[in-house]
Amino acid sequence: MDGMGDASHLDPATQALLQLDDGGRIACIDQDLWIGYGLAQEAHQRLERLLRSQRRSRPDNLLIIGASNNGKTAIAKRFLARHCLSENPLAEIATIPVALILAPNGPQISPLLRAILHAIGRDPLPRIRISDLREAAYQGVQDVAMRLLLIDDLHNVRGAGVDNMLVELRNLGSATGVSLGCFATKEIAYVLRRDEQMANRFELMTLPCRWRRESAHIW
Template sequence: MSIEASHLTESAQKALLLTDQERIYKIKSDRWIGYPYAKEVLQQLDELLKHPRNNRMPNMILIGESNNGKTMLAKRFCQLNPAFDNPNGDSVIAPVMYIQAPPVPDEGRFYNAILDSLFAPYRPSERVDKKQFQVLKLLRYVELKVLVVDEIHHILAGSLHRQRAFLNVLKYLSNELQISIVGVGTKDALRALQTEPQLANRFKPIQLPRWELNDDFKRLLASFEKMLPLKHPSELKQDALASRLYAMCEGYIGELSGVLNTAAEWAILNGTEHINQKALAEIRWTPPSERKRQIDRAQ
């Protein structure tokens, strides 16, 4: 490998041997950027996993705006704690489970999601109490410790009665199985929890704020650059490029990933092999606030 590739991680260097289309495919694939605050949150999640079972298990709610890395962080926690063979039984041990909350607060659909994650056979039309019995039995069997519920703000899509009923399900599972529950959602999720004060008191809120244009953001850019398989350095952390990228992503890490992926693809297809001001201009990226204004004007 030539010295030009010294700006990349070992994995990204190996990707330079791929065809252009294969590199573009790799660029578009999910990747984990382990920035310092994300590592702190993962450590707190790990503490939930290590917590001894008791009658009042600690819970956490991970809050952030849309496209700011909440789901990626939650899934990373799950990837770091996969299911493994149970040497004393026929099934696996699954210490962590990830599911999405149903689009409306519905107990039956929630149990369906859990059973789907366990690849367990069930009839969608089955009575809720039977599904509940099956879920409890299986989650005990796999020795679940932490249940991650993404999009938990969907609770607000139902009436106040249904919101409270759904939150009672979460409280019941936590109490009955002595597991921790991690909710993931927007700031509206906190409002949803307030309808059940006893449960809200058990949830520690963790905020994922938007990035600011500072040294931390420039270090984030440097981390992204090392993972994008481009043949030449882009020097994304330089002031002019960093400012332009920040204006395009507006501090959302998901938006930043989209901008860089699109610009990297342009750089490969046009033979420049690095991201510069021309690449950022050519991709014609619309910042999220402008997209929202366009939607508002169209209504």
């Protein structure tokens, strides 16, 4: 196959890559690669259940715990990509069932609310009272019919005042009916235990530090 040897054992998509020049092949290698190993697929299944849940008055949440750099963000981004809806130019308000934000550094409520608004395309004014910011964020979540808010690196919110942040997250769910899918290192689990109501609302899932030998799907 153009000096590359017999590639008949490869699938058509991979065979096509052999026809690329060096620059094209390097670009393919540099792309993010999703490896759907067993627990990653299970995480998506659990998130899917939250998304489809009809429990809105006290929504269930999921906390996915794992070491740094073991694929938590990839799981979050892959799930988000699978649930992005095409924009309807005739719709007055966009529908955004799933959104992904990065937790603020420290238990800062204002950046959290701003991140939510940014995720739904509603950047607020630079100077706005936190009460107005909260009202705008909560109303925005309801306007776009959000069902699941993914929060990456939730361990970032640790620090003095974290209890107020936990109350804010709890109130967000109670007021809007949105479920939370959070990704963090194990330290955040100890923080959540300080708030019994929050601890009771989160299902815990732990990712292994090392992958076990199991079937995996590369998507």
